[in-house]
Amino acid sequence: MAQTTRIAVTPGDGIGPEVVGEAIRCLEALRGKHNLALEWTHFPWPSHAWHQEHGESMPEDALAQLKAYDAILLGALGDPGPVDDPNRYLLTDSVSLAPLLDMRKGFDQWVCERPARLLPGARQYLADERAKDIDMLVIRENSEGEYVGQGGRLRKGTEDETATQMEVFTRRATNRIIRYGFEQARTRATERASEGRRRNFRTLDGHNCESQVCLITKRNALRYWGDMYTEAFDEISKEFPDVATHHELVDAACMKFVQSPWAFDVVVASNLQGDILTDLAAVLSGGMGVAPSCNLNPTDPNMPSMFEPTHGSAPDIAGQGLADPTAMLFTVARMLEWFGRKDPVMAAAGKELFEAVAADLAENADARRGTQEIGEGICQRLLA
Numbered sequence: 001m002a003q004t005t006r007i008a009v010t011p012g013d014g015i016g017p018e019v020v021g022e023a024i025r026c027l028e029a030l031r032g033k034h035n036l037a038l039e040w041t042h043f044p045w046p047s048h049a050w051h052q053e054h055g056e057s058m059p060e061d062a063l064a065q066l067k068a069y070d071a072i073l074l075g076a077l078g079d080p081g082p083v084d085d086p087n088r089y090l091l092t093d094s095v096s097l098a099p100l101l102d103m104r105k106g107f108d109q110w111v112c113e114r115p116a117r118l119l120p121g122a123r124q125y126l127a128d129e130r131a132k133d134i135d136m137l138v139i140r141e142n143s144e145g146e147y148v149g150q151g152g153r154l155r156k157g158t159e160d161e162t163a164t165q166m167e168v169f170t171r172r173a174t175n176r177i178i179r180y181g182f183e184q185a186r187t188r189a190t191e192r193a194s195e196g197r198r199r200n201f202r203t204l205d206g207h208n209c210e211s212q213v214c215l216i217t218k219r220n221a222l223r224y225w226g227d228m229y230t231e232a233f234d235e236i237s238k239e240f241p242d243v244a245t246h247h248e249l250v251d252a253a254c255m256k257f258v259q260s261p262w263a264f265d266v267v268v269a270s271n272l273q274g275d276i277l278t279d280l281a282a283v284l285s286g287g288m289g290v291a292p293s294c295n296l297n298p299t300d301p302n303m304p305s306m307f308e309p310t311h312g313s314a315p316d317i318a319g320q321g322l323a324d325p326t327a328m329l330f331t332v333a334r335m336l337e338w339f340g341r342k343d344p345v346m347a348a349a350g351k352e353l354f355e356a357v358a359a360d361l362a363e364n365a366d367a368r369r370g371t372q373e374i375g376e377g378i379c380q381r382l383l384a
Helices: 018-033 048-054 062-066 088-096 096-108 129-133 172-193 223-237 252-261 271-284 328-341 344-363 372-381
Strands: 005-012 039-042 071-076 112-116 134-141 151-154 162-165 212-215 246-250 266-269 291-295 303-311
Touching: 005 018, 018 039, 018 071, 018 344, 018 372, 039 151, 062 096, 071 088, 071 328, 088 151, 096 303, 112 172, 112 271, 134 172, 162 266, 162 303, 172 212, 172 223, 172 266, 212 223, 212 252, 212 271, 223 246, 223 303, 252 266, 252 271, 291 328, 328 344, 328 372
Parallel strands: 005 039, 005 071, 071 303, 134 266, 212 246, 212 266
Antiparallel strands: 112 134, 112 291, 151 162, 291 303
16 A cells, blocks of 8 residues: 655645645545545645735744645645835735745755746747747756845944845755756656657757757856856756757847747756746746646655745735635646656646646636636546
């Protein structure tokens, strides 16, 4: 009998509880259909409501509690609170989102994966017909870089105030994120071949291949970590002669994401630059409402990974039943596929959920439906 996989469910703020509700409904359908060894526990934190009541976004021992689970399913964080609160947006940015960084760092979730594939039915923002072929995976280094939080403010509130914000890059973290990018490129090529979706890239020595890794830096201005990333990329690429390589500066990459996003396969970037590029990639693949996101620790089985949709908490429509749960359901599909590393039945269930959500998206591209209606439709597909 398979060991039970445990999920910590943290719905969070705004529309988070609504989209998480539909995710749980689909998980229940799959659990019953395939006898999945799954169970989950709901937590009322982190959230704005918990902060209002307790003066903190989550309990002091929150990470210790979450570590007992195999994965964390997060709805959304961020709630500006009452409109008459002068610090409402400061609270959202400086307090509500802090638990997200705490979990990423505390559980060493060093990979942020965000796939960007334009599926039938998703909104196509680019007029070029080749945009239909967008299919990239943006891999963001998630543990250090620009988001380490080291720095401070000197002589705060005076004309001589000085703010420092340090970036920290290590060779260990650089090597592991770049090697992971090459490994994923190989995996994606194999998956595409099995589905009859082949792509063609060219290696530096002129050979054709079916996968590519593009490294993003700003090494012409941020030379120290940029050079280290580039040197590590060149060294590790020798282990993967079947994978084409490419390098872009981040500003040029943003331009080319819009000009020719179909030319990218796997993209590896630093924490901040990856953060920006993943949002752009999400829009190119149909918008935040269909974009999943994963924060992974592939190396330590005792640490939970975290799964969240790319979109925010959308407090302006919270509680109205208008939120589209598609991104959350695609995220749950990737979570099940992640569990599938140990349990092939989970992987099959994840693929089944992905296909059900994709089919719903394709058939209802122009329909105006509520949160529960979309969730119900997908559940019916799963049970059909």
